[in-house]
Amino acid sequence: MHPIPEIAIVEPNTLTALGLRTILEELIPMASIRVFPTFEALIDDTPDMFAHYFISSQIYFGHTAFFLQRRPKTIVLSAGEQPLLNGVPTLNINLPQDKLVKAIMSLRSHGHEKMRHVSADPMSQAMEHELSPREIEVLVLVTKGLINKEIAEKLNISLTTVISHRKNITEKLGIKSVSGLAIYAVLHGYVEPDSI
Structure with a gap:
């Protein structure tokens, strides 16, 4: 039995956060997905329990040190194509749905082999x-x-x-x-x- 993966979305834009949550719930039905409107709300919770962090770029840039320590787990939400930020992958939230889904899938396979809940077999x-x-x-x-x-x-x-x-x-x-x-x-x- 695999542990339930916990995913945090830290995004002040309600529509972006809810849209991403809906897609992730469909992609990873067994995951527990929590939405935080601010970095402070994440810190007030249990910030180290998450398998992934989907972070708005403005929150990422305001708290880079915190997320760099969690580099393999962090994905920055951007409103356009951006290169890796210090090795942290980005997700272009303006992509059409099918491309966004593919981007999330490739992010899961990129650098997330450590994730225990996905069996390679x-x-x-x-x-x-x-x-x-x-x-x-x-x-x-x-x-x-x-x-x-x-x-x-x-x-x-x-x-x-x-x-x-x-x-x-x-x-x-x-x-x-x-x-x-x-x-x-x-x-x-x-x-x-x-x-x-």
């Missing part, structure tokens, strides 16, 4: 959720953007069977959206991030 993860080999095939095709009819043709199965597999995948994983399924597939090694 896709087989142990498959056992955890017990997706059948056929369900994994359907999952991969869904993440590549194929519709049910195309999946049925490609796998030479009926449309009803595809719908049944998709229903089983959704129930087993607790993930309803295609973007959520894509992230699951990438994190478990079924597809490469670039192939989505």
Whole structure:
């Protein structure tokens, strides 16, 4: 049993914080995500318990020393493409949703191999959720953007069977959206991030 990852979002803009929280809840359904409007609110809490910190750039620049000590866990939210800040990755919050999701996924794999709650072994993860080999095939095709009819043709199965597999995948994983399924597939090694 993996510990529940705790994620902090430190962002004074309510819409940005809630939007990011919604995306992260879909990507990492088992995570506990806390939102703090100020750095002080984070410090008043338990600031060292978090696996990741998503920090607004103005808060990052005001408290750089604190976040540099937590470099592998910190991600700075920027309103445009920025290079790594002292080795701290940035996330462009102005990206369209699909690109933002991909950026978050690549950030999770970049420098976050230390995260205990993501197993590197896709087989142990498959056992955890017990997706059948056929369900994994359907999952991969869904993440590549194929519709049910195309999946049925490609796998030479009926449309009803595809719908049944998709229903089983959704129930087993607790993930309803295609973007959520894509992230699951990438994190478990079924597809490469670039192939989505």
